[in-house]
C-alpha cells in the first residue's frame with residue numbers, strides 16, 4: 350500500500366476526518382493569503398468602532414472599526430507560518446541530535462541524555478520567554494524562541510527511538526558487517542524513526558501555534574502593523590466587556606486549529622500502530638487473500654461451531670521475501686465450557702497461537718487463517734470497534750508473569766473495574782462490588798481490603814489469581830491461560846489449577862491452558878493438543894492420551910512425566926535429540942530425526958493431521974509398536 354493510500358485510510362476515522370476537513374479549510378485560507386480580506390481588515394472607521402454583530406460585520410469590529418472576521422482570516426497565513434517555522438526549527442535541531450545520540454557510545458549517550466533532560470526540565474513557554482527577552486520582541490525572535498523551546502521534546506523522542514533501534518538485532522548485524530557512523534544514522538536510524546516523528550510533528554505544531562500566539566498576545570511576537578491571532582487576542586482583550594467577539598474569535602481560531610492538528614496527529618498515530626497494519630494487510634494484501642495458508646490441505650477443518658474456531662492459522666515474522674512461520678496451519682475448535690490444553694516444548698508455537706487468537710501478536714508478527722472465530726464471530730473481518738468489544742467482553746487472557754501484566758501504579762480496584770466500566774456501562778460502585786466478589790471467587794482472603802492494595806503488596810500466587818479475577822470480571826466465554834503456574838511453587842500451582850477448575854464449573858467459561866508441563870494439562874483439561882515445530886501433531890481426549898498416546902513424541906512426553914510409583918533407581922526419561930523450531934523444519938516430519946519409529950516416508954513427507962480414533966494425529970506411524978526396551982519407556986534410550 351502506498352503512503353498516500355495509508356494516509357487516506359487514516360482519515361476514515363471520525364477524529365481524523367473532522368481534523369482533516371478543518372485543516373484543509375484553514376490551509377486553503379492560508380494559501381489564499383490576506384489579499385481578499387486586506388482592506389476590510391486594515392480599514393480604520395471610528396464610526397463603527399466596537400460595533401456588534403451585523404450583516405456588514407459578522408463578528409463585529411475592533412476598537413478602530415476594523416472587521417474582526419476579516420482580520421482573523423487575514424492573520425491565518427502568518428499565524429500558521431509562525432507555528433510551522435517554529436516546529437521546523439525544533440525538528441531540525443532536535444531530531445538529528447536525539448537520533449544520533451541514540452547511536453553514540455554509551456558515555457556520550459548518557460551525557461546527551463542528561464543535556465536533553467535538563468532542557469526538558471525547563472517549561473517550554475519559559476524558555477521561549479527568556480529567549481524572546483534576550484533577542485527582543487519580533488516575529489523572528491518569537492519563532493526562534495518557540496523552536497528552541499520545542500527542540501528538546503523532539504530530541505528526547507528521537508533519542509528514545511534511536512536507542513531502541515541501536516539495540517535492535519539488525520543494527521548489531523550492520524555493525525558486524527562494518528556499517529557505522531553516518532550510514533548507520535542515515536540508513537538505519539532515520540528511516541525507522543520517520544513515521545513516529547511525522548506524527549510528533551503534527552502534535553508539536555499545535556503546541557507551537559499556542560506558544561507563538563501566547564508571545565503575540567504578550568506583545569513579544571508579531572509587531573504592528575503585521576498581526577497574528579495572538580496579537581488579535583491581546584488587542585481584543587482590552588475591550589472584552591464592550592466587544593467580546595474581538596477577543597473570543599481569535600482564541601477560537603487558535604484552539605480550533607490546534608485541535609485539528611491534534612486530531613490528525615492522533616489519527617495518524619492510530620493508523621501507524623501494528624494492529625492497524627495487520628488489519629490493512631489482511632484486507633488489502635492480494636497475496637494473502639488468494640493464498641492458502643495451510644501447508645497441509647488434507648487437514649480436517651474443525652467442524653464443531655463453538656466458542657473458538659481456528660482453521661489453518663498461520664503466524665509469520667520476517668519480510669515478504671524471507672518469511673519465518675513459527676505457527677504453520679494450526680486448526681482446532683473449542684466448545685462452550687470445554688477445557689483444552691496445549692502442550693509442547695519451548696518454541697513449538699503455543700504462545701503465538703494464543704496471541705494470534707487474542708490479536709496480541711507482537712509487531713511485526715502477523716497472522717492469517719481461513720477462519721478465526723470467537724463466539725461465532727470472525728475476528729479477522731469484524732470492524733475494529735466491534736472487535737475491541739468482542740475481545741474485551743468475551744475473551745480473557747492470563748499471562749505467565751502477572752507482575753508485568755499488572756500496572757504497578759494502580760490499585761487493584763481500578764485495574765479490576767477498568768474493563769467492565771469501559772464495556773458494560775456499570776456504575777463504579779456496582780463494578781467495585783463485583784470486583785470484590787470476583788476476588789473472593791479466586792480465593793483471595795479479605796477481598797474488600799486487598800482491593801485497595803497495589804500489585805507489589807501481593808504474593809506471586811495472589812497476583813496470578815488477581816489476573817484470573819480480572820479475566821472473569823465480564824462474562825468471558827473463553828479464558829486463555831498461558832503458563833499460569835510456571836513461576837509458582839507446587840502448592841500455589843495446585844491452588845491456581847483449582848481456581849481454573851472452579852471457574853469453569855461455576856461460570857461455564859471455556860479454558861485454553863497453555864503449558865509445557867503435560868502433568869498440569871492432563872490434570873485439568875478434557876482434551877489435550879500437542880504442538881511440535883509450529884503444528885498440532887496430536888489432539889486427543891485426556892483419557893485416551895493418558896491410556897494410549899498415538900504419536901511417538903506424545904508417547905515419549907508421557908513417559909518422561911515422573912510419578913510416585915516409579916522406581917527411584919531408574920533414571921528419568923528424556924527425549925532423544927534436540928527440539929526443532931519451525932524455522933528449522935525441512936522436508937518430512939520435523940520429529941523424524943528424534944523418532945524411534947522413523948521410516949523413509951517420514952523423512953520425505955510431512956504427515957497431515959488426520960482423524961484418528963477419538964481425536965487427530967499427524968504421524969505415518971501412529972500406534973506402531975515401539976522397539977523392545979523403548980516400548981516400556983520410549984524415552985529411555987537417551988536416559
Ligand SMILES: Nc1ncnc2c1ncn2[C@@H]1O[C@H](COP(=O)(O)OP(=O)(O)OP(=O)(O)O)[C@@H](O)[C@H]1O
Nearest residue numbers: 666675694695696697698699700701702711865930
Ligand atoms: N517476536 C518474535 N519475533 C520473531 N520470532 C518470534 C517472536 N516470538 C516468537 N518467535 C518465534 O516463534 C517461535 C515460537 O514461539 P512461542 O512463544 O509461540 O513458543 P512457545 O511454544 O510458547 O514456547 P515457550 O514455552 O518457550 O514460550 C519461537 O521459537 C521463535 O522462533
